[in-house]
Amino acid sequence: MTLARNFAITLALALALLVISLALTPFNNLRLASVAYYFTALAGLTMLTGLNGQISLGHGALMAVGAYTVAILVGRDGWALVPALVAATVVTAVVGSLVGVVAARLRGPYLAGATLAFAVGLPGLADRYPDAFGGQNGLIIPPPQPPSGLGSTFPLERWEAWIACAAALLAFLALSNLQRSRVGRVLRAVRDDEVAAQLSGLDVARTQITAFVVSAACAGLAGGTLAVVTQLAAPGAFTLALSLSLLTGIVLGGLGSLPGALWGAIVLVMLPTWSDDIANSFSLSNDVQSNLPLALYGVVLMGVIVAAPEGIQGALRRLGRRMGLRPAMSHEEEGS
């Protein structure tokens, strides 16, 4: 029943995205693609942090693993796109399981510190092994060719949006099922009280590793699609700032909820544009302008935490309740 329902929702979303992407200009299709790959990453992270209560400051690095996997397989070895994206997901999941084993032994600030080190350290490998990873230069991926059946004038950006949206929908389908499954309930149980979970016969460490693996798989898929869309895998894309903004994204959107991950993705994509607009309309100096997005992140984050601690999705839900549109969500339902 749950499966069928989630299938139906995913299908409806796919149709909606198809219509949207047909209506958008190429540039906005590119934005749509960015929203889609950010959503894929945020959905995975919100599962880990919101549902399982583990923090990760290293998801940017996990995205890098996916991106470089795709870049090497497609750019260097000439693989087709779909198997390369599958490989990126699998490889990153394996890396994630290693991180997860470490993570399961660490709590709170120590976990944050360990994943932080991962985020800072991993992109350094590109500099250490420039022959394999191209150093700061990165690896170039040829632009994905739209199938000839779509006509010769089919814009590249729309095709990229389709690829990224397909990946995002897959992640959505998988995670929305997982959320409602036994695994999802176990994840929540471990988050809420590890001792109680253990007493109920749950294997806490294994659950935490599972959460990391699933979440890393999403990050890998997201990184792979990012590489396809930007046609590049380079360390500059996977800085610590990315990891931090992913975390910001899930908090802004609403921890633990998939619609919240969508809100977070939209904010992450649009915020730099908005801050540019602000900077331009006040004709600020370059030094101010270039730092404005970060400052704006901070301000928006503080604002959201003060005004709506449950994030955008939480605020909307509250608004909906107040307006009497729908009954209060049960605790189990959204897991927040």
Added chain:
Amino acid sequence: MTRSMRRRGLALAGCLAVAALLAAGCGNTGDDGGSSSPGVSDTTVTIGGHTPLTGPAAPGYSEIAPAAKAFFDYINAQGGVNGRKIKYVYKDDGYNPTKTVSVVRELVLQNKVFAIFNGLGTPTHTKVVDYLNTSKVPDLFVASGCPCWDDAKSHPFTYGWQTSYKIEGRILGDYIKKNFADKKVGVFYQDDDFGQGGLDGLKEELGDQIVAAKPYQPGNTDVAPQITAIQKAKADILVDFTIPAYTALGQLVSFKVGFKPQLFISNVGADPITVGGLLKSFSKGKADTALIEGAYTDGYLPSVADTSNPWIALFKKIHDQYDAKAPFDGNVEYGMAAAYTFAAALKAAGDDPTRQDVIDALNDGKVAPGPGLVPYRYAEDDHGGFAGTQMGRITNGKIKLFGTPLTAEPSGGPISPYDKPQETPEDTGVVNAQS
């Protein structure tokens, strides 16, 4: 169950609807204009560029785009080119290739620029060359001397501008070979096509005379291992193919470890005002241009210190009027000279310029070097920029050029003097645009 399904479906549909609205709302702000060519209207031509206003390459290079804009402002105040004003939109990419990709696509798709002009950097611009050529957007006068821009067959829309690093390497190497024949040479270079191009040129002339060649990664500021390795190889001469920040970092390390070779700096990293400023800020005021005094370098434009040169006089006038906040240094000159080249190409493209018209004008050799000391290589099958350089030396904190300008092929063939005199601004008919 069905109820929660409806709720969730509604919530997501709502999200998507808002997403679509947001996306559509920030839609077309681009200037479609009345002409058939993107970016060209009856009164304006809009061009775009990516440049490091922040990040490791920003010191010095962040002055280039504003200086080019100042030159366009001046031309626009004179009536523009063929009656059209040049609108130059440049965006910060922080010398980060990933950011370059996104700002260039934004410029092409959102700002609908006629051409990408003077996109700065080798590691950055190489990531958009394929995209620009597939989209048939003229990619003019890349602000980098990578030999890779000169590839008319696979990249017919891309044109280099400054002298290829390979040619520069050959001319510097030739000078060393003739004047320091028995000295050992060490090379400190950026680990990308910029440094590699220069090293290839040097190797072609010097061969075994090079005893050590050590690369650095831009972004990593610890260069002590490279410099000490070159010192250990007993090099008498150090050639830097570095951006200004790394010229400064390298010299500070050399100073600390007591390594005092005769220094050669490629044009890119030699501007004394920029490097001097960086030395000062890195050493908290303890070092200055004295650390690069006496270094040999080369140039394809007149020295900014040469105030009697009519181009320098013109650039100084424009600088004082439109860009006075920046120091008047080699970066400002670079930006203005590149802007001149675009204005000249646009003028040569005729009254109703299409993208192809600009390409044709360049391929037919209709664009004269203007402030350049040597001609452009532009032709149907050659998209390289300036054909050579003139040797110079940093004396009293200023670059003094000496000898005659030299031209060379990127690979093989002789290095030959070029003795045609430089044009004056009036000769070109571009700067006084109404004429």
